Amino acid sequence: MKTILVTGSNGLLGQKLTDLILAENHFRLVATGRAADRYPAGGEYQYSEMDMLDAKSVRETVTSFQPDVIIHTAAMTNADQCEQDPVAAELANVRAVETLVSICAEFNIQFIFLSTDFVFDGKNGPYTELDVPGPLNVYGHNKLEAEEIIKNSTAKWVIIRTILVYGVIADGSRGTIVSWAKNALEKGEVIRVVNDQWRMPTLAEDLARACLLAVKKDAHGVFHISGNEYLSIWELVIRIADFWKLDKSLIQRISASSLSQPAARPEGTGFILEKAYNELGYRPHTLEEGFALLEQQMLNIKN
Numbered sequence: 001m002k003t004i005l006v007t008g009s010n011g012l013l014g015q016k017l018t019d020l021i022l023a024e025n026h027f028r029l030v031a032t033g034r035a036a037d038r039y040p041a042g043g044e045y046q047y048s049e050m051d052m053l054d055a056k057s058v059r060e061t062v063t064s065f066q067p068d069v070i071i072h073t074a075a076m077t078n079a080d081q082c083e084q085d086p087v088a089a090e091l092a093n094v095r096a097v098e099t100l101v102s103i104c105a106e107f108n109i110q111f112i113f114l115s116t117d118f119v120f121d122g123k124n125g126p127y128t129e130l131d132v133p134g135p136l137n138v139y140g141h142n143k144l145e146a147e148e149i150i151k152n153s154t155a156k157w158v159i160i161r162t163i164l165v166y167g168v169i170a171d172g173s174r175g176t177i178v179s180w181a182k183n184a185l186e187k188g189e190v191i192r193v194v195n196d197q198w199r200m201p202t203l204a205e206d207l208a209r210a211c212l213l214a215v216k217k218d219a220h221g222v223f224h225i226s227g228n229e230y231l232s233i234w235e236l237v238i239r240i241a242d243f244w245k246l247d248k249s250l251i252q253r254i255s256a257s258s259l260s261q262p263a264a265r266p267e268g269t270g271f272i273l274e275k276a277y278n279e280l281g282y283r284p285h286t287l288e289e290g291f292a293l294l295e296q297q298m299l300n301i302k303n
């Protein structure tokens, strides 16, 4: 039985990986996070505190658990925070990757890295894996630099780029666009939503499944993983309102230029998913299937 070590297991993708790995029962799981386990799932797995910025702790953890695979989900993921603190962003999003990938090369561990559509400039999406990146912000630059380090290493690597991930995170520590829009509309609040940025939103469970497909297929290379519907953020919020039968008149269309966000965002990203379909057997859920799953999970949390 292969051992998979997951970094960032308290995060959105980390939690979904824990659920999926435990449900499948094909792999031994070592979940790691920078502090205590905030997602104590029922089932057999080990948890270890591991701050990815502490190279000594990373080496000790990896050598003690001897994983066959590391799925590296941990990152500084907020693009605006990265813009405001580029030094911390580089440590988390580049230097920590450098440490991990060199250990993977040394011990012949498959390294699965999570990257982003923000490596592209958003001028001519949807993108294939062969399209030329051109990041617009610090977060995108960090992820691209990490990709280059990985590609130049001798480790067996997979880079999974993804887009606007949504899902239910158990301790509610952070929301995603679905919970943000749903909660505000339920309270009758007017929300301003950009209508000049286009994305292909990704269900967190689909992303977790894609990571495990990469393990099972012993994949190598770059893969684009997202949902298969291309729409503006405003259209996405309309679909959320339709699904939960909320008042769409509260949703105001705005241009991204009217928001003073520290990090510039690409206009239209989106991915061509053929490679993931053909080489991994990846099949994403539709948005409404994703919303239905979230609805069930939200009800379970309430009860």
Ligand SMILES: NC(=O)c1ccc[n+]([C@@H]2O[C@H](COP(=O)([O-])OP(=O)(O)OC[C@H]3O[C@@H](n4cnc5c(N)ncnc54)[C@H](OP(=O)(O)O)[C@@H]3O)[C@@H](O)[C@H]2O)c1
Binding pocket: 007, 008, 009, 010, 011, 012, 013, 014, 033, 034, 035, 050, 051, 052, 053, 072, 073, 074, 075, 076, 077, 092, 114, 115, 116, 117, 162, 163, 164, 165, 166
């Ligand atoms: N979410 C998206 O829309 C999106 C889009 C494109 C790409 N991605 C990429 O996909 C991956 C997973 O994203 P996500 O949505 O699951 O992110 P997330 O929910 O923000 O989780 C990131 C995790 O990283 C952990 N972390 C941060 N600094 C750490 C450190 N020094 N040592 C150990 N752990 C640390 C955080 O720990 P705490 O919980 O303790 O803070 C958090 O649990 C990331 O690499 C992200 O860049 C995400």
